[in-house]
Amino acid sequence: MTSTVPRAAEATESRGGDNAPATRSPRHETQRSRHWRENLAGYGFLTPWLVGFFGLTLIPMVYSLYLSFTSYNIFSPPEWIGFDNYIRMFEDPVYLNSVKITAIYVLVGVPIKLAAALGVAMLLNYRDRGAGFFRSSFYAPSLIGASVSVAIVWRAMFSTDGPVDDTLSFFGLEIGGWVGNVALVLPMMILLAVWQFGAPMVIFLAGLKQVPRELYEAADMDGAGPIRKFKSITLPMLSAVVFFNLLLEIIGAFQVFSSAYIISNGSGGPAGMTNFYTVYLYKRAFTDGQMGYASAMAWALVIVVAILAFVLFRTSKMWVHYQGDSK
């Protein structure tokens, strides 16, 4: 683990600690025995996770960190080469291109996807009758897994004289097919991610369901308009979920793989425009047998995303509101 993350998490965790000695302890308990009980309960509840973390996750992670300092072709034992893999990244034009398009994908795609998810979730939350049909419809695109069908259908949508081209032409925008247009492939991939906005939408919906209705009713009586209600009730009450979706969508977008791999048939083309970070990493690892280099790429990503997560956790103190932590 990088050192940034623990501190980030502790920072938020400590919120609870700052504000509340977690429980009003039953009278006869001493401080020490309560600590002991809390520790016992904590580790008890955490046992499955601890077994999984130390048994299944940690060793492979540490091993990959070690591999990132080696030259390892999968077949012969890894050879220690220090920071060479990390240095090589900065001289690798394909790598730098993959960083560039991944950054654009994250910066553009995540906000659009989350805005769409939140907007639709709020529309769906407006009333319950009929919402089931719409919910299912909006989630349906997210049901398609990493199957070749995604590639077939998405290519068809964006080919010359496909529905997107036809629609745009109707409005006078004659730009032709997107699939074969190097400049439009990245937007096409972003739209694919937006189309599959079902997961954050459902999470937003679940969050909206937890907002106590009384708050809105009280606001109604105060004569608050919809915008004020959104700003002073919905957003704060939803902030924990917004934070979750934001962090997870960023992480997920940095690691975008399946859709790009399938749409480009594993090539990352055309002209490297779908050669996202993890697609390139994967090709280096499994097609080219450069597991050491791939591991270094993976850990470089970990560092960058960890810094982002740290910043997010830090700023979250200012805007994320946990009902369970305050008062």
Add this chain to the structure above:
Amino acid sequence: MFNVHKRRGILAAAALTTAGALTLAACSSDSSDPETSGSNGGGEGSGGEAVTLDFAFWGNDVRADLYNQAIALFQEEYPNITVNSTFLGYPEFWEKRQTEAAGGGLPDVMQFDYSYLRQYSENGLLLDLGPHLGNEIATDGFTEQILGIGVVGGTTTAIPISTNAWGMYTNPQLLEGVGVADFAGGSWEDYQAWMAEVTEASGGEIWGGTDYTGRIQNFEVQLRAEGNNLFNEDGTPGFDEARLAEFWESGASMRGDGASGISQQRLEEINPLSGFGAALTTSELTWDNFGGGYLGELGESYTELGLIAPPVTVEGAKDLYQKPSMLHAIAANTDNAAESAMLVDFLVNSPEVGAIFGTNRGLPASADMRDGITFEGLDEQIRAYEESIADRLGDAPPVPLVGYGSLEEKFRVLGTELGFGTVSVDDAVSQFFAEMDVVLNS
């Protein structure tokens, strides 16, 4: 009953050894499936030393059916041997093998690809087949040259299933529609001129072909005609920057809008089909065993293809060669080397197996197997083609170096970028040499 170190038991065994809910499910789903349990249960009742072999291949559902038939025959002949077969698509197949190679669990017998042969052989992952040649594995059906293809560093680690050679497919029906005669042979310049003629005659609806400089094989054919290899035995390239730049420059008239070749944009739009398979181009330089795939893509309205030799670089040069389109290899960690060798022999030599597969795996390398096939249609065309190019066939180049697959892919990707115009020839050349540097020195 089955290998101790692996748990790839037959279904019944799996049901017994898998605990809890899985047992229930596996049992309940086991009962009503005569076909699967039938093909797997062959070894169960037999006496003698029962052996289970794991066998892996890549291919689609059609090929899997053919292998099922072939293995059923094998198990009939050797009732003490049970073969558990598994199959995947090509990229998944290799990803899984890479992982197994690292983790020490390769299947006993594998369908193998030429481009991975050196890597697996040099790392001691494949069994030395030397002791089995002429014993379990009959070699009479193979020519010396073809058998030599599976030799890496003096050791035979794989037996070719089939051979293929570089060739040119044309679409006579499409050409008739355009009103241009089939390519009559000639130099690369002649071919380019013919492509332009077709493209022009069709009024831009159809193209004469695809920019062939995107394929490393065409480069190799030209290099061989000049007496060089693409890569030498010691892993050094048989060309320099200038030669590669010249090659890519030579494709300039086939690239871009209004060029004689189909544009890269169009190719992207029809992907995963090829221009030829989508009936948009009238010719394609490729391996001769791809014809069946093209016919499948073209659909029922197209019934025949032309198959002719690639353009000539230097008259009389031995620029073409036969390579194995597939091989069979045995894992070095197998516990049942002899039985594995028997399976390999059966799959590469048996005329019955030949009759089952036809040319699904390519033109069989073994004459014994070819005897089992009545060649007709495209199969016959391919067989005749490989005979017809005899005077252009030279020795096969060294077994592809480790990482050849990555370089081939890099070459192809740079070719598409040239087509898009997102990279200049000079940049493409330096990128390719940078990649070679990494691959050859790692």
Add this chain to the structure above:
Amino acid sequence: MSTLREIRTPVEPTPGRRADKPRFTRKQINTAIWFVVLMAFTAIVLYPLLWLLMSTFKDNSEFGQNQGLVPNDPTLDNYVKVFEGIAGVPMWRFFTNSAIIAIAATFGTLLSSSMAAYAFARIRFRGVGIFFAAMIGTLLLPFHVVIIPQYIMFNNLGMIDTYWPLILPKFLATEAFFVFLMVQFMRGIPREMDEAARVDGAGHVRTFTSIMLPLIQPALVTSAIFSFIWTWNDFLAPLMYITSPEKYPLPIALRLYNDQTSTSDYGATVTASFIALIPILLFFLVFQRFLVAGVATQGLKG
């Protein structure tokens, strides 16, 4: 359509109606706009899926050539072929395999993740910060670089070609996504709720099962939906660990119609993957009904 009616939740508060009465017609207009806007979005979002459905009636040779919605020559051949199974393995077997894995994985994920989340969100014990950070950390590493070490571990455990490598990790809360999701929801629950229970003498186990779990129902439903669907669609893990074709789950089976080195049957691929969508669509339809306000969020004033 019967689902539509049943979604109406039991928690619809009566005061809402009181507030609406004076603006009855405006509410109707709003609802009409709401409906039209959503229908328009739905049409856009569902069009690609409609296209996919229509393409299951296309002949293989139409793929790449006919990009339109309507098949040139509608055929049921793809369905016939898909229901024949693959290489002697019937199609329903792949469905059964996927269902077994997905059900077990969902069960394991809900159980283990909610436990871990409770520990992170509600128990102040030594090391909670470090472990929480470690959990977030596991989200950050692209999983491709741990495939090989994990394979070696499961190989040593003798679990290759069984479903254990696919299911066991789910019982060990290895998917931090779900743990973190539940943590966020639990932290949204006012502490007064469980404090009240603690004062009544309930320990953590009882607080967890009788207070916390009912309160985070939306998060549990969400996790169940995602866990089921994602496991159903998971490709890479089964690819690594499952060898026998008769044990393949659907995502692997779907790719067996394609072979870039010979021929590919896109018609069968699209048809099979469309059929594979139906069970998870049904799963979603059933479970999204429970995506309603948690039992106790009303009647709770901050």
